[in-house]
Amino acid sequence: MRRWLAATAAFAGLAxxxxxxxxxxxxxxxxxxxxxxxxxxxxxxxxxxxxxxxxPTLNDLVKTxxxxxxxxxxxxxxxxxxxxxxxTTRSALYPQVGVGAAAGRERVSETAGPxxxxxxxGSTPTFNNFQLGLNASWEIDLWGKxxxxxxxxxxxxxxxxxxxxxxxxxxxxxxxxxxxALRDLDKQLEITRxxxxxxxxxxxxxxxxxxxxxxxxxxxxxxxxQWERALANIPFFEKAIAQQExxxxxxxxxxxxxxxxxxxxxxxxxxxxxxxxxxxxxEHRPDVREAEQNLIAANAxxxxxxxxxxxxxxxxxxxxxxxxxxxxxxHGASRTWGFAAPVSMxxxxxxxxxxxxxxxxxxxxxxxxxxxxxxxxAFREVNDSLVDQDRTREQLAALGRQIDSLRExxxxxxxxxxxxxxxxxxxxxxxxxxYDAELxxxxxxxxxxxxxxxxxxxxxxxx
Numbered sequence: 078m079r080r081w082l083a084a085t086a087a088f089a090g091l092a093x094x095x096x097x098x099x100x101x102x103x104x105x106x107x108x109x110x111x112x113x114x115x116x117x118x119x120x121x122x123x124x125x126x127x128x129x130x131x132x133p134t135l136n137d138l139v140k141t142x143x144x145x146x147x148x149x150x151x152x153x154x155x156x157x158x159x160x161x162x163x164x165t166t167r168s169a170l171y172p173q174v175g176v177g178a179a180a181g182r183e184r185v186s187e188t189a190g191p192x193x194x195x196x197x198x199g200s201t202p203t204f205n206n207f208q209l210g211l212n213a214s215w216e217i218d219l220w221g222k223x224x225x226x227x228x229x230x231x232x233x234x235x236x237x238x239x240x241x242x243x244x245x246x247x248x249x250x251x252x253x254x255x256x257x258a259l260r261d262l263d264k265q266l267e268i269t270r271x272x273x274x275x276x277x278x279x280x281x282x283x284x285x286x287x288x289x290x291x292x293x294x295x296x297x298x299x300x301x302x303q304w305e306r307a308l309a310n311i312p313f314f315e316k317a318i319a320q321q322e323x324x325x326x327x328x329x330x331x332x333x334x335x336x337x338x339x340x341x342x343x344x345x346x347x348x349x350x351x352x353x354x355x356x357x358x359x360e361h362r363p364d365v366r367e368a369e370q371n372l373i374a375a376n377a378x379x380x381x382x383x384x385x386x387x388x389x390x391x392x393x394x395x396x397x398x399x400x401x402x403x404x405x406x407x408h409g410a411s412r413t414w415g416f417a418a419p420v421s422m423x424x425x426x427x428x429x430x431x432x433x434x435x436x437x438x439x440x441x442x443x444x445x446x447x448x449x450x451x452x453x454x455a456f457r458e459v460n461d462s463l464v465d466q467d468r469t470r471e472q473l474a475a476l477g478r479q480i481d482s483l484r485e486x487x488x489x490x491x492x493x494x495x496x497x498x499x500x501x502x503x504x505x506x507x508x509x510x511x512y513d514a515e516l517x518x519x520x521x522x523x524x525x526x527x528x529x530x531x532x533x534x535x536x537x538x539x540x
Contacts, residue, residue: 095221097380126533131346134339145330152241159234166230169223172215179208210397222384229377236370242363250534255325260342261523266314273307280304296501362537368448375441382437385430388422462532469525476518483511
């Protein structure tokens with residue numbers, strides 16, 4: 078047993094080299110900075126960015142989603158799976174030791190020659206056999222096959238963790254965007270109901286005038302059509318709100334149902350976003366990190382494939398006791414042991430190993446291009462989000478001015494109608510323009526808040 082341990086130590090000293098390329102981080106073609114100073118970017122990199130909307134209800138919804146969302150729980154379970162794979166792969170670096178015991182009774186043939194019972198001539202053909210032993214084996218990782226496999230398993234584990242962060246990041250952004258969309262639908266429903274009530278009042282006035290013969294049936298029907306059109310929009314928004322609540326409920330890990338409300342969309346605090354962003358902030362993005370870890374794993378798998386060209390050396394050993402008499406099992410004469418160092422090496426495999434190496438190298442090239450693609454897409458998403466929030470803010474301001482002009486237009490149209498200078502058709506037209514503009518402004522307001530949500534998601538903040 079001592080000789081076996083000595084041989085083990087000797088081989089361990091040889092196990093130093095690893096075939097296959099060592100990983101070198103690619104240098105992607107990316108702009109060094111854009112649109113803001115690094116100091117400003119640090120200020121915006123707030124992990125809990127959704128709290129900047131200043132709505133406690135939204136904060137509670139995000140917290141619930143992080144605790145109960147099913148996709149996030151699945152991603153977390155996958156991490157445990159890959160952690161187990163890493164442990165299994167890494168265990169091959171160490172000697173595998175086990176213990177075995179057996180007790181049996183058997184009979185051998187008397188006509189097949191001397192009775193081979195533990196090497197004792199003249200023994201009876203029927204005998205007992207008791208065994209107890211300690212066995213050990215160790216594959217010497219001379220060429221780094223196991224270490225490369227461990228490196229690949231560890232990178233895969235880290236990639237799964239980054240994948241979980243991507244799910245978390247997307248979940249937070251989806252909850253915030255869904256809640257913003259819900260409050261915007263509430264706003265549009267409120268506008269529609271308020272408009273319908275106003276149109277009803279107008280219709281009652283026009284109807285009264287018609288009864289006294291002051292206006293024609295055409296103008297009365299125009300007022301009624303305008304009112305009915307607004308009423309028809311109410312069920313549309315009520316349906317959209319219910320569906321949005323159901324969608325948000327699933328994100329929260331719940332069955333479809335009602336969602337609590339907090340501040341109105343008009344009461345949300347607009348987050349302060351700097352005018353630019355340094356390229357280094359994309360290191361926060363979990364999809365970029367995941368792509369790099371997958372590349373590291375693929376690079377290590379090249380070494381695993383190439384190690385198959387070289388000899389495989391193992392050390393095996395056994396030490397125990399064996400006896401036909403249970404009472405003599407632990408006597409010195411019952412001792413048994415053995416050790417060996419089997420060596421195997423491929424000579425001809427018909428190109429199987431070369432094919433495995435080619436596959437591993439091609440996989441690495443694929444993941445290298447994918448890593449570069451993920452980085453380029455990250456820059457595109459951040460640029461799009463910056464432009465989105467900047468231009469949408471301008472659009473929202475322009476719509477506000479348009480609504481002010483349309484309100485004046487409606488007032489003047491009523492003055493002209495009351496003084497007999499124009500028909501009620503002009504009033505109807507001006508009111509419809511105002512209603513459409515108010516709905517459009519509410520929709521653009523939602524786009525603006527979602528642009529901030531998309532910006533933080535594209536920067537990888539909050540995962």
